Amino acid sequence: MASTFKNFLNNDITSTRTLLHEAIPITGSIVSGTYLENADVETNIKNYSHGLFQSVYDYPYLSSSANHIFDLTVGYSNNCPISHSSGVQNTEKINLYNQMAQMLVGHDISGNVREFDRDGDFTVKDRNTKMDSCIFMNFSRLLVKDEIKKGSFKLELMTGSVKEGVVSANSNTQRDATPADSANGAILTLQNHGGTTSYKVNSPAGEYGILYSASADTSTGTTRGLGLVFYQAGIAVVTSSVYRAAALYDAGFTESTVFNGSTDVTNAGTYNGMRQGEFGMIPNSTLDALTSSVEKMFASASISASCGGLRNTLYNVEFNNTTELNSTIYFCRAGHNEYNYSSNPSYIDENSQIRVKNTTLDTPVSYITSIGLYSADNELLAVAKLSEPVKKTPENWITNQNILSLTI
Numbered sequence: 001m002a003s004t005f006k007n008f009l010n011n012d013i014t015s016t017r018t019l020l021h022e023a024i025p026i027t028g029s030i031v032s033g034t035y036l037e038n039a040d041v042e043t044n045i046k047n048y049s050h051g052l053f054q055s056v057y058d059y060p061y062l063s064s065s066a067n068h069i070f071d072l073t074v075g076y077s078n079n080c081p082i083s084h085s086s087g088v089q090n091t092e093k094i095n096l097y098n099q100m101a102q103m104l105v106g107h108d109i110s111g112n113v114r115e116f117d118r119d120g121d122f123t124v125k126d127r128n129t130k131m132d133s134c135i136f137m138n139f140s141r142l143l144v145k146d147e148i149k150k151g152s153f154k155l156e157l158m159t160g161s162v163k164e165g166v167v168s169a170n171s172n173t174q175r176d177a178t179p180a181d182s183a184n185g186a187i188l189t190l191q192n193h194g195g196t197t198s199y200k201v202n203s204p205a206g207e208y209g210i211l212y213s214a215s216a217d218t219s220t221g222t223t224r225g226l227g228l229v230f231y232q233a234g235i236a237v238v239t240s241s242v243y244r245a246a247a248l249y250d251a252g253f254t255e256s257t258v259f260n261g262s263t264d265v266t267n268a269g270t271y272n273g274m275r276q277g278e279f280g281m282i283p284n285s286t287l288d289a290l291t292s293s294v295e296k297m298f299a300s301a302s303i304s305a306s307c308g309g310l311r312n313t314l315y316n317v318e319f320n321n322t323t324e325l326n327s328t329i330y331f332c333r334a335g336h337n338e339y340n341y342s343s344n345p346s347y348i349d350e351n352s353q354i355r356v357k358n359t360t361l362d363t364p365v366s367y368i369t370s371i372g373l374y375s376a377d378n379e380l381l382a383v384a385k386l387s388e389p390v391k392k393t394p395e396n397w398i399t400n401q402n403i404l405s406l407t408i
Contacts, residue, residue, distance in 0.1 A: 044057045369386055
């Protein structure tokens with residue numbers, strides 16, 4: 001008699017978790033406004049009446065083919081030196097900073113919103129480690145999927161162009177730096193070195209890594225971060241002082257001083273009054289004078305204008321996203337004495353003889369073409385189609401893997 005249904009045993013069902021990764025390159029030409037209308041309107045950059053952030057698309061945003069890439073905004077804390085009641089959108093910038101900090105770094109034991117920290121230690125009170133003036137890049141879920149792959153994030157900024165005045169309050173200013181500028185230190189690369197193993201977990205938004213200069217030696221323990229990347233949230237936070245660091249670099253300070261916080265300063269003998277700043281031992285006069293054009297722009301320009309200027313410094317962004325694929329594998333087993341007959345009416349002829357047997361002494365045989373998975377209520381849930389019919393006789397045993405995958 002033909003068997004139709006067979007119950008699964010506990011060892012017939014197992015689950016697997018697979019991580020799929022996709023490379024996501026975002027070139028600066030798209031970010032800085034590839035699609036121009038009347039030479040001054042960037043149709044792939046969307047501004048809003050509230051003026052709190054800009055949205056970047058890969059195509060004119062009014063087109064049905066446009067895909068949202070990321071949102072860009074800026075903000076600073078109450079403790080930031082450039083925070084002033086007379087500043088443009090001062091309250092909004094403080095509120096944006098607090099909103100992002102509340103979501104990404106949480107509150108202290110007193111209920112106050114913590115500030116972003118270069119070292120990822122939000123409990124430390126040292127002002128030199130705090131990122132109190134930040135750029136926020138919130139990548140779309142379309143690109144990030146479930147999370148950014150740890151250790152894959154890289155952000156290239158044309159910091160040299162800031163010193164040359166390319167960044168301005170004009171949101172439509174086009175950048176004029178070229179790849180050749182990197183030879184002069186104009187392009188600063190930020191990466192999450194060692195992100196695959198040294199990520200942090202003290203954030204309410206999940207895991208995150210610290211962004212360092214690409215040339216920084218993170219093994220020394222003296223290197224300070226220049227930003228944070230939150231993997232599950234898909235948000236990158238960069239301190240605005242990266243542009244001040246680039247100005248120090250261009251002024252003659254060695255890279256180890258600017259990015260690693262060492263005491264080695266080029267032409268140190270020509271300066272008096274050295275003090276330990278957030279970028280190492282820097283002369284008082286130089287440190288006081290190096291308030292970058294970006295930081296000035298934060299205070300004097302609107303959020304939309306600041307975002308427009310900052311977009312023109314983005315040379316390249318790249319990372320790998322992660323899609324978590326959860327699968328349930330059902331092992332459908334047919335023993336030697338099972339499924340050797342078919343319940344299909346065409347299996348027998350008008351004389352009730354099995355069509356696939358030449359003589360009565362031949363062993364029964366069937367051909368398996370599909371497998372159905374049913375609920376306890378005999379409701380068909382899924383059907384697996386075999387690429388070709390599989391011959392089943394009393395002399396063989398068949399095990400077929402049916403994999404059900406769920407992606408949200």
